[in-house]
Amino acid sequence: MGELEExxxxxxxxxxxxxxxxxxxxxxxxxxxxxxxxxxxxxxxTSTLHKFSKVVTGPGAxxxxxxxGVGRESSITDAVFLNAILARRSDLLNTYVSPAAMGIxxxxxxxxxxxxxxxxxxxxxxxxxASVNVLFNLSAxxxxxxxxxxxxxxxxxxxxxxxxxxxxxxxxxxxxxLVEAQRIAGEFGFTSNQAAVGDVTDWKHCTYASGAxxxxxxxxxxxxxFTGPASIYQGEFGTDRFYRSGxxxxxxxxxxxxxxxxxxxxLFYCQTPIDVARELSSRIGEVTDIRQVKVExxxxxxxxxxxxxxxxxxxxxxxxxxxxxxxATALLKPVEYADxxxxxxxxxxxxxxLGRISVTEDSAMTKKxxxxxxxxxxxxxxxxxxxxxxxDYSRGDPRDPLSDDEISDKVRRNLKDLASPxxxxxxxxxxxxxxxxxxxxxxQAPLKQNRTRGGTRE
Numbered sequence: 001m002g003e004l005e006e007x008x009x010x011x012x013x014x015x016x017x018x019x020x021x022x023x024x025x026x027x028x029x030x031x032x033x034x035x036x037x038x039x040x041x042x043x044x045x046t047s048t049l050h051k052f053s054k055v056v057t058g059p060g061a062x063x064x065x066x067x068x069g070v071g072r073e074s075s076i077t078d079a080v081f082l083n084a085i086l087a088r089r090s091d092l093l094n095t096y097v098s099p100a101a102m103g104i105x106x107x108x109x110x111x112x113x114x115x116x117x118x119x120x121x122x123x124x125x126x127x128x129x130a131s132v133n134v135l136f137n138l139s140a141x142x143x144x145x146x147x148x149x150x151x152x153x154x155x156x157x158x159x160x161x162x163x164x165x166x167x168x169x170x171x172x173x174x175x176x177x178l179v180e181a182q183r184i185a186g187e188f189g190f191t192s193n194q195a196a197v198g199d200v201t202d203w204k205h206c207t208y209a210s211g212a213x214x215x216x217x218x219x220x221x222x223x224x225x226f227t228g229p230a231s232i233y234q235g236e237f238g239t240d241r242f243y244r245s246g247x248x249x250x251x252x253x254x255x256x257x258x259x260x261x262x263x264x265x266x267l268f269y270c271q272t273p274i275d276v277a278r279e280l281s282s283r284i285g286e287v288t289d290i291r292q293v294k295v296e297x298x299x300x301x302x303x304x305x306x307x308x309x310x311x312x313x314x315x316x317x318x319x320x321x322x323x324x325x326x327x328a329t330a331l332l333k334p335v336e337y338a339d340x341x342x343x344x345x346x347x348x349x350x351x352x353x354l355g356r357i358s359v360t361e362d363s364a365m366t367k368k369x370x371x372x373x374x375x376x377x378x379x380x381x382x383x384x385x386x387x388x389x390x391x392d393y394s395r396g397d398p399r400d401p402l403s404d405d406e407i408s409d410k411v412r413r414n415l416k417d418l419a420s421p422x423x424x425x426x427x428x429x430x431x432x433x434x435x436x437x438x439x440x441x442x443x444q445a446p447l448k449q450n451r452t453r454g455g456t457r458e
Contacts, residue, residue: 004233004248008138009178011250012165015134025435027256028133031094033407033431034261035108038092040414040446041265041337043069045089045316048202049452052082065120071450079116080216083447084209087112090337091205091320092410094396095260095268096140097370102246103143104268105156107259109208110135113163113216115447117170118440125430125437131170138162140254147244149193154207157191158243163215164222171223183228185218190242199309200318260373261396261407264335269301270326271394272375277330280377280389287332287353292380295327296362298369306359316340327377328353368392404432418446 020028043049049069055078056067062075068083087093093108111132118128139162148157164185168178191211195203218228233239264274273295284290305323313319319340320326328350329339338344365374376390396402402410408428415424423445430442437443 003179003231005179005182006175007248007250008161008165008182009175011141012134012138012169012178013175015137016130016169020130020133024133024256025129027259028129028136029432029434030261030404030407031108031136031256031259032111032129032132032434033411033428034092034094034402035087035111036427036431036443037407037410037414038090038108038265039068039086039112040411040418041090041092042086042088043418043447043449043451044337046452048085048089053452055082065116066444066448068447069449069451071448071452076116076120077213077217079120080113081206081209081213083116084109084112084212085206088205088208089316090414091265091267092262094262096143096254096256096258097260097373098140098144098147099255099258099370100144100246101370102145102244103147103149103155103158105139105143105159106208106268107136107139107256109156109159109212110139110163110166113167113212115440115443117167119444121170122439124439125434128437128440129434131166134169135162135166136256137254138165140256141248144254145246145248146239147246148190148242150244151242152193153243154191154193154195156208156211157193158239159208159211160185160188160191160215160218161239163212164218165215167216168219168222171219173219173223177222180227181215181219181222183230183232184221184226185215185228186232186239187228188214188218190239195317196304196321197307199314200307200321202315202317204317204321258398260394260398261402263395263402264326264330265320265337265340266326266335267305267321267323269297269305269373270320270323271396272373272391273297273301273305273323273327273377274330274335275394276375276377276389276391277327278334279391280379280387281331283387283389284331284379284381287349289381289383290331290353290356290379291382293327293331293353293357294378294380295323295357295359295375296365296378297323297359297375298365298373299361300366300369301373301375302359302361310359311354313345316342319345323359324354324357327357373397408432415446418449 056074065079164181168181310322
């Protein structure tokens with residue numbers, strides 16, 4: 001078999017057939033726990049959950065699969081789309097950067113999908129972890145092979161393909177059917193990067209969810225016997241024509257140990273700037289002493305975090321994706337989820353500081369990416385003194401990693417309004433020992449609550 005979709009179908013089966021080593025299992029568990037913390041953090045966003053309620057009670061809504069945060073059930077496609085948004089909404093998801101400077105993906109997006117599939121298909125914890133492993137490996141492989149962003153597509157636009165493969169595997173598709181699932185997925189359209197340019201809107205938190213929903217549907221159609229066009233990657237109008245491609249090699253597996261975790265609920269490219277700003281904050285007497293803030297970083301960070309709207313972002317996604325907004329916030333206090341709410345964005349002190357920040361490229365830093373994610377901040381004080389600080393990578397990078405205990409604390413912090421202290425510890429234990437679970441009920445329980453009662457929060 002020569003077609004790339006045929007090679008990927010065969011490769012997917014091999015991932016499933018190869019047992020994980022204890023070290024590989026630990027890598028997956030760390031990401032699962034970290035992603036779970038991000039999902040729980042997103043459940044504070046009752047404004048988004050009210051939108052979920054309208055979807056699951058509107059025309060055509062189905063029933064059977066829980067939609068998190070609203071205490072209702074809907075169709076599997078609704079559940080995949082809506083629940084996957086919550087993996088991204090808090091912006092606490094982790095990041096895999098291709099070592100060849102190709103693509104970037106957030107592997108932990110896939111954890112929400114695996115939890116939904118596990119609920120639907122009644123998986124054990126071991127089956128759930130195996131599915132996460134397939135999804136992580138496939139998403140990283142696509143990132144190593146494709147860079148959709150430079151051609152105007154969303155950085156995780158290829159999620160439709162890897163979800164079609166992983167979901168198809170979960171549904172028991174044959175190798176031939178996995179081939180067709182990819183071909184159908186390609187006909188469902190490529191996700192444009194319009195959500196990340198201009199006035200960045202909250203659809204930016206929905207891009208992976210959209211791909212996951214389409215990927216699952218492609219797998220279901222392939223299972224039903226539908227077929228798609230051949231050469232969906234390498235044909236005349238295939239993916240390779242639209243995405244920048246470095247070719248796909250199967251000589252080695254992606255190194256999932258290089259996944260970068262987030263300490264702060266913001267864009268990946270904002271993590272190092274936030275760390276640097278927090279380190280500088282202790283050297284400043286009063287923020288009113290700040291005359292000017294100069295942020296220097298690499299070109300890809302500017303492309304994603306210094307868009308024309310980044311100086312005056314109008315949405316939560318716009319604020320979490322603004323280097324200037326994140327630096328201004330970090331100079332004032334440790335960054336929290338609520339700092340990206342609309343009310344907080346109108347704070348006069350924050351607005352004043354935001355107006356004094358410039359973000360520019362440093363060509364030497366550009367050359368360091370992707371092996372480093374550097375940033376340097378220079379602050380000019382009112383008395384003329386200039387203070388500087390820089391970092392080559394963020395806290396959460398494998399060279400400055402979050403410990404297992406810190407990840408557990410991250411889960412604990414975001415569970416505090418969803419579970420009792422004793423239930424928190426049971427959930428955390430379940431995350432670290434998921435292979436022992438007969439089912440996923442202990443992990444699902446906090447997510448299935450109705451969080452829409454009371455007021456709304458952006």
